[in-house]
Amino acid sequence: MVHVIPNGSLPKRIAVTGGAGFVGSHLCEALLARGHEVLCIDNFSTGARNNLQSMLDQSRFEIQQHDITHPLHVDVDEIYNLACPASPVHYQLDPVQTLKTSVLGVINMLGLAKRLGAPILQASTSEVYGDPVAHPQTEDYWGNVNPIGPRSCYDEGKRCAETLFFDYRRQHNLAIKVVRIFNTYGPRMHPDDGRVVSNFIVQALRGEDITLFGDGSQTRSFCYVDDLVRGLVAMMESHGDVVGPMNLGNPVECTIRQLAELVIDLVGARSVIVERPLPQDDPKQRQPDIRLAEAQLAWVPVVSLRDGLVRTIAYFDALLSAKGADARA
Numbered sequence: 001m002v003h004v005i006p007n008g009s010l011p012k013r014i015a016v017t018g019g020a021g022f023v024g025s026h027l028c029e030a031l032l033a034r035g036h037e038v039l040c041i042d043n044f045s046t047g048a049r050n051n052l053q054s055m056l057d058q059s060r061f062e063i064q065q066h067d068i069t070h071p072l073h074v075d076v077d078e079i080y081n082l083a084c085p086a087s088p089v090h091y092q093l094d095p096v097q098t099l100k101t102s103v104l105g106v107i108n109m110l111g112l113a114k115r116l117g118a119p120i121l122q123a124s125t126s127e128v129y130g131d132p133v134a135h136p137q138t139e140d141y142w143g144n145v146n147p148i149g150p151r152s153c154y155d156e157g158k159r160c161a162e163t164l165f166f167d168y169r170r171q172h173n174l175a176i177k178v179v180r181i182f183n184t185y186g187p188r189m190h191p192d193d194g195r196v197v198s199n200f201i202v203q204a205l206r207g208e209d210i211t212l213f214g215d216g217s218q219t220r221s222f223c224y225v226d227d228l229v230r231g232l233v234a235m236m237e238s239h240g241d242v243v244g245p246m247n248l249g250n251p252v253e254c255t256i257r258q259l260a261e262l263v264i265d266l267v268g269a270r271s272v273i274v275e276r277p278l279p280q281d282d283p284k285q286r287q288p289d290i291r292l293a294e295a296q297l298a299w300v301p302v303v304s305l306r307d308g309l310v311r312t313i314a315y316f317d318a319l320l321s322a323k324g325a326d327a328r329a
């Protein structure tokens, strides 16, 4: 049977690096649902086979365990490059490997795309803006990044990756797409990766203290994963002239204290908020300006923070209950 995907074109064979991670696993599912074949490339450093459960029995889904810092020889029509640890706790565990992933790994994926003549999309980040002075952040803002701090392996790695993408385009005429993803949350976030949404939800479900770093006045703008994945696919399917960098995120900004209070309220928890030291170089404010994505992709997020948190809480509730049952067995 010949599958025809929703925009009328034929199915493709698509590589998703970092496909076993939080965002990557949702992207693999969305691409399979559109009729494509998906090759998930992952070294399983922060990703997990469990995230791929729903896809394992699909013949159009394949997994290759591989570290992208080493050359990769596969045959695909498109590449989404998501491989890279994303939470500050994880990316600071082995900062040199984090940098290698965003520099050597990206060179390898660009070399692969060049050999195949395949379009390649880079999952960049709002962290390229660092601790931004401009607010909200538009794509033409160059950022305020510490080159030698604990977050630099991630921020500077992602900035170098963007440079490599644009140099491969200028030098080799590669078909590139670069998106700058803002804080994204949802089911399959790693419960121990230290990110704020998973930390607060897990703490609230366990009735533990909610660890607010600093006074909680710093802001973030949280995007539900389904909205983000729709944006990633829209970007890859957009006209070849649309290359980015393009912000993808939910522009509704909230303080971290407001997030803590909302999570406690939605969980119905008895947890109390306790203040802990603010990590070094923690950005004070972050909010995407998404007018470019609206204009070029007709993309806007539609899931409210409250609805997205309810779905995410349900996921962690089931996960913790299953873990509790395993421990009792």
Ligand code: NAD
Pocket (backbone or CB within 6 Å): 017, 018, 019, 020, 021, 022, 023, 024, 041, 042, 043, 044, 045, 046, 047, 048, 066, 067, 068, 069, 081, 082, 083, 084, 085, 086, 087, 090, 101, 105, 123, 124, 125, 126, 180, 181, 182, 183, 184, 185, 190
């Ligand atoms: P994640 O840690 O859940 O997923 C990253 C995946 O990449 C994991 O499966 C990991 O095993 C894999 N990986 C890491 N290094 C690799 C390597 N060298 N070779 C092969 N696989 C490797 O993180 P996520 O939240 O799903 O993030 C996915 C991408 O989106 C990352 O590139 C991240 O920088 C970007 N991003 C995410 C967010 C967010 O809020 N989630 C925000 C901005 C950017």
Ligand code: UDP
Pocket (backbone or CB within 6 Å): 070, 071, 072, 073, 074, 107, 108, 109, 110, 111, 112, 113, 114, 115
């Ligand atoms: N590469 C890869 N898979 C391929 C083609 C290239 O992993 O199918 C790697 C290759 O190992 C090289 C990198 O991509 O180190 C960059 O390739 P490019 O052709 O741009 O540069 P060169 O090989 O000339 O250094």
Ligand code: UDP
Pocket (backbone or CB within 6 Å): 087, 088, 183, 194, 195, 196, 197, 199, 200, 211, 212, 213, 214, 218, 220, 256, 278, 279, 282, 283
């Ligand atoms: N944060 C917090 N408590 C936690 C984890 C994080 O107050 O248990 C804060 C953190 O200091 C930052 C914000 O929440 O200001 C978002 O942190 P996260 O690590 O999720 O993402 P990033 O800093 O990369 O945006």
